[in-house]
Amino acid sequence: MRGVAPESSSRFLSMALASRKLMKHLELFASTGQMSDPMIEALRDLYTTMDPGRQTSNSFAPIPGQSPFGRYEQAMVINEVADPSHSRDVRKKLACIVDGTIQCTDKDEVVRDLTEFLYDLENRALHKYSEQSNERGW
Secondary structure (H helix, E strand, O other), rough: OOOOOOHHHHHHHHHHHHHHHHHHHHHHHHHOOOOOOOHHHHHHHHHHHOOOOOOOOOOOOOOOOOOOOOOOHHHHHHHHHHHHHHHHHHHHHHHHHHHHOOOEEEEEHHHHHHHHHHHHHHHHHHHHHHHHHOOOOO
């Protein structure tokens, strides 16, 4: 990946941090049942990114305030982590939290599964960040 822009590796680090933050929000949701606005927004961003028909616009230009999940490189990593057979299940679980249709009896299972997905996503993003940092000799 020679010639990769420094912003790209920063985006992977940003995605890893956003994944960790979202895991903490989900943990709080599991214990209290309360959803914060940042959690809902992050879940929506992730859900939208996983849409198979989604088109990325302006994929490589840095836009302040944009979701750390929404860039082309990050969308590719998200879809790698949620392989095609698993992505529908992850999207369905994201949707049931965001739209409020999650059942109390399913909450712990849904949160556990999403946390596992986010943990894998965080690790993959950190791996990509590390790869790109090593290429530059950082």
